[in-house]
Amino acid sequence: MHLTFDQITFRYRRSGAPVYEAFSWEVPAGRTVLLGPNGAGKTTLLSLGTDALRPQAGNVRLGLLNPQHRSDQRGFRQAVGWMPQQVYPVPGLTCREQVAYAGWLKGMSRGEAWAGAQVALERVAMAELGNKLTSELSGGQLRRIGLSQALVHRADVLLLDEPTAGLDPAQRTRFRETIVDLPANLTVVVSTHQVDDLSDLFDTVVIIDRGLIRYQGTVREFLNVAPAGADHRAEVAYTSLVSGER
Secondary structure (H helix, E strand, O other): OOEEEEEEEEOOOOOOOOOEEEEEEEOOOOEEEEEOOOOOOHHHHHHHHOOOOOOOEEEEEEOOEOOOOHHHHHHHHHHEEEEOOOOOOOOOOEHHHHHHHHHHHOOOOHHHHHHHHHHHHHHOOOHHHOOOEHHHOOHHHHHHHHHHHHHOOOOOEEEEEOOOOOOOHHHHHHHHHHHHOOOOOOEEEEEEOOHHHOOOOOOEEEEEEOOEEEEEEEHHHHHOOOOOOOOOHHHHHHHHHHHOOO
């Protein structure tokens, strides 16, 4: 099943300029990095993709599931996992409890959520800290809790919004290794404005700016946009594609 944005229009204020207008995009299978400057609309797009926001026109679908139809809402929300930019500890909850709570909110039974939380924590190498309060975690550990919350309900599509923001280089490397270990059949979209987050773990590069797709292609195709022999090819390619549309 593909996550599809079909002719969506969205604005935050009724009289404001649209962030997206008649925008269509089908999320590719595999792992996609969504690049774009701050304010490009990446967070809005992922929020629409999780049904946290609703478009004023058009619709977002996962296969035949349309969350604007009440009968489809639960299935859609269970099938799409989301890690927002900010991951907050829930006061008084341990790591396993917070992850289980996220699963319960997605419609899992208490027993399923509790068992699933252990599996999700193992996937992000946090199982040994299951009994630790989330309020005592480091920034990098809290990011991994955010990822496990997105994984606990066994989603088909995973949307990660700036997951490495604020992490030091070692933490960012560890986080990318966690992404590599995710199931191969899981569709993953990672949004970032940091071009150095680009790596071989991604299948597709998408650049979005001012509510428009400026580029979509493979990592190799993207890097080939830069002149042969150029230093920092990803930065050069990205800058040429974004500045060339302004």
